Amino acid sequence: MWKWLHSYADPERAYNLSGKLLPWFAMLATALVGIGSVWGLVFAPVDYQMGDSYRIIFIHVPAASMSMAAYMAMATSAFIGLVWQIKSADWAAAAIAPIGAVITLIALITGATWGKPMWGTWWVWDARLTAELVLLFLYLGIISLYASFEDKVLAARAAGILAIVGVINIPIIKYSVEWWSSLHQPSTIRITEKSAMPTEMLYPLLINILGFGMMIGAITLIRFRAEILARNGMRPWVRELAKAEGVK
Amino acid sequence: MKKGISFRQAFFTLLKRDLQIAIRHKGDIFNPLLFFILVVTLFPLGIGPEPQVLSRVAPGVIWVAALLASMLSLERLFKADFVDGSLEQMLLSPQPLPLMVLAKVLAHWILTGVPLILVAPLLAVLLHLDDNSYGALMATLALGTPVLSLLGAIGVALTVGLHKGGVLLSLLILPLYIPVLIFATSAIDASSLNLPYSGHLAIIGAMLVGSLILAPFAIGASLRVSTN
Amino acid sequence: MQFDSLADFFNMGGYAFYVWLAYGVTFLSIGMLVTHSLRQKRKVLVGISQKIQREERLKENRSTK
Numbered sequence: 001m002w003k004w005l006h007s008y009a010d011p012e013r014a015y016n017l018s019g020k021l022l023p024w025f026a027m028l029a030t031a032l033v034g035i036g037s038v039w040g041l042v043f044a045p046v047d048y049q050m051g052d053s054y055r056i057i058f059i060h061v062p063a064a065s066m067s068m069a070a071y072m073a074m075a076t077s078a079f080i081g082l083v084w085q086i087k088s089a090d091w092a093a094a095a096i097a098p099i100g101a102v103i104t105l106i107a108l109i110t111g112a113t114w115g116k117p118m119w120g121t122w123w124v125w126d127a128r129l130t131a132e133l134v135l136l137f138l139y140l141g142i143i144s145l146y147a148s149f150e151d152k153v154l155a156a157r158a159a160g161i162l163a164i165v166g167v168i169n170i171p172i173i174k175y176s177v178e179w180w181s182s183l184h185q186p187s188t189i190r191i192t193e194k195s196a197m198p199t200e201m202l203y204p205l206l207i208n209i210l211g212f213g214m215m216i217g218a219i220t221l222i223r224f225r226a227e228i229l230a231r232n233g234m235r236p237w238v239r240e241l242a243k244a245e246g247v248k
Numbered sequence: 249m250k251k252g253i254s255f256r257q258a259f260f261t262l263l264k265r266d267l268q269i270a271i272r273h274k275g276d277i278f279n280p281l282l283f284f285i286l287v288v289t290l291f292p293l294g295i296g297p298e299p300q301v302l303s304r305v306a307p308g309v310i311w312v313a314a315l316l317a318s319m320l321s322l323e324r325l326f327k328a329d330f331v332d333g334s335l336e337q338m339l340l341s342p343q344p345l346p347l348m349v350l351a352k353v354l355a356h357w358i359l360t361g362v363p364l365i366l367v368a369p370l371l372a373v374l375l376h377l378d379d380n381s382y383g384a385l386m387a388t389l390a391l392g393t394p395v396l397s398l399l400g401a402i403g404v405a406l407t408v409g410l411h412k413g414g415v416l417l418s419l420l421i422l423p424l425y426i427p428v429l430i431f432a433t434s435a436i437d438a439s440s441l442n443l444p445y446s447g448h449l450a451i452i453g454a455m456l457v458g459s460l461i462l463a464p465f466a467i468g469a470s471l472r473v474s475t476n
Numbered sequence: 477m478q479f480d481s482l483a484d485f486f487n488m489g490g491y492a493f494y495v496w497l498a499y500g501v502t503f504l505s506i507g508m509l510v511t512h513s514l515r516q517k518r519k520v521l522v523g524i525s526q527k528i529q530r531e532e533r534l535k536e537n538r539s540t541k
Contacts, residue, residue: 134423134426137419137422137423138423140419141416141419141420141423144416144419145406145407145416145420148407148410148412148416149409149410151476154473154474154476157473158406158470158473158474161402161406161466161469161470161473162402162403162406162420164466165402165424165466166423166424168462169423169424169427172427172455173423173424173426173427175427176426176427176430176431177426177430179430180430180434
């Protein structure tokens, strides 16, 4: 039933397909992030409690939610690569990891710049912040494990195992951190209650979440294409491409 | 013709072999222990000698030192076998790899985890740990250090083929240690307030069972990658 | 439009530093990631074409010998 999918595991077809998809993803990402950010920055109403500082939400929440989604995407492709030995899936996982790390870092930094005016401090050991920090460490571990193997086939397998171990651990870590922070900070500060958000604030937020997803997709495609080329340097079609585009 | 040995025989042969090797190289047992003691004694020097402060931070200090000591000693878990080729023999043997791996991890825990548990009360005295907390400290260490060994072994198995595994190893496994640290230290905190801590212990026990079942397979798969 | 003037907009109700820091860091780091990713492909192709040239030189030397 899924046999038709297998033809896309062929590096050349995957390269061409991702090349065709890339402009659409890039266009949608630019448009959505542009609309969402401008709407959020200029047109969304002021929050009566937090003033204009709440406008950070329009990048903070998308980054935070996408950081987790990117991890799941990476682990899923790593799993596919490990179980069915599909190399394209390994390359996709390798392409996503650095993007996920940057998105997680963005979520942390925007969280800090929001925390400073609201809570009076750049950092609190809040459950979500801590979980996000741990997620960043997991990403960095996977990236550096992948980088430290010379043989990239082995590197992808090793990083894949680590990513899957991480998936099992993320819920446990998240739960334990949440429990821990509720224990240590009985009167912890709650980030905005989602349900109370008016639609004029919700729409730009949703647009930006979608836009961030598209953006991650677009950057993944760019890196995926480069990864395919790097891993298939001996294939004739890549050499043709290199002769055509490479400089002297 | 000799018939293939049973799983149980294989398990105990490997366990005995690892223990014997370690007893011949006593440094492997004592160095992590010494490291554990030294790290714990550094804290009063850094924080100050006030007993109230020390007893407040004691659970965390002891547990963080235990994490580091366990990680440090784990680095050698597969190294010697990898270098002299016996690891590859183990991979080729007809016995299931997760079982063999479990024997090695158990040997490692007996050699480093158990001494650490035995020394911990002494260090707790140095740090003025609350009198009610000794039972909780021992119980959490007894349940928690095997989890550390099992989770850490995954990271070790992934990095055993690399030359610069040390720093990478800490990046790989310390995040995975966080839940154990959280529940263990809060169990000790709860016991110092005379609160029940059986719930915390149950969660650490659940982690132990879970990692006992899942980790050997992950370690086996990682070893197959590393020895390729 | 929530702001009366451009200056008002940049002031962000007194939270200018934090809001613009957050947005600046975000778009700067995404921009860096994108340029790095785009350059990666170029780098790979250049590396491969250099390798091809090296192989061709080797082949020529061998045949002239």
